[in-house]
Amino acid sequence: MSEKYLWVKKAAGIGCSELVMRFIAWSCLKDNTWKNGNVCIVCVPNERLARRLIDERLKGMFYNIGITFDTEKKVLVLNGCHIETYAANNIDGMRSLTNVKYMFLDEADFWIGTNIQNYAIVVAERYIGKSDVSLVLASTPGKPDGLFSKIEEDQNSIYTKLFLPYTLGLGTIYDPI
Secondary structure (H helix, E strand, O other): OOOOOEEEEEOEEEEEOHHHHHOOOOOOHHOOOOOEEEEEEEEEHHHHHHHHHHHHHHHHHOOOOOHHHHHHHHEEEEEOEEEEEEEOOOOOOHOOOOOOEEEEEEEEEHHOOHHHHHHHHHHHOOHHHOOOEEEEEEOOOOOOOHHHHHHHOOOOOOOOOEEEEEHHHHHOOOOOO
């Protein structure tokens, strides 16, 4: 919570995306700080799969307490904060937003093509001066020369770097060879 720009290199299945979804819901509901704001979640280069983050993860948190949402809507509104997913290959809709509170770029090292990765980072980082956004980039490592490797090696990066190896997650129940 204290870091504005966070880069997370994580093990698969560690629960990072779930934790971020819960943090987003909590931030929307804990007070009115994010009211009338926007949250952007950028993930896989497929709109249908991107929407599953809202439909299954965020909305799913509330079903067990009897709260339901319109499943046809692409945007989830919690306490006046608009949460929307964007497919990595179609993020132009993020360019004209106001009052962006938070951006989560999920599995960014696996977005197809360097151009898509670079464009998404440019679009996200331009909100730093525009609306004092918090940015979280999280991914399982992909290519050795990919986006995450470049940020990891950049000594002047704006991102606080957090490493979450398998030993911190479900992998701890298995003895590595």
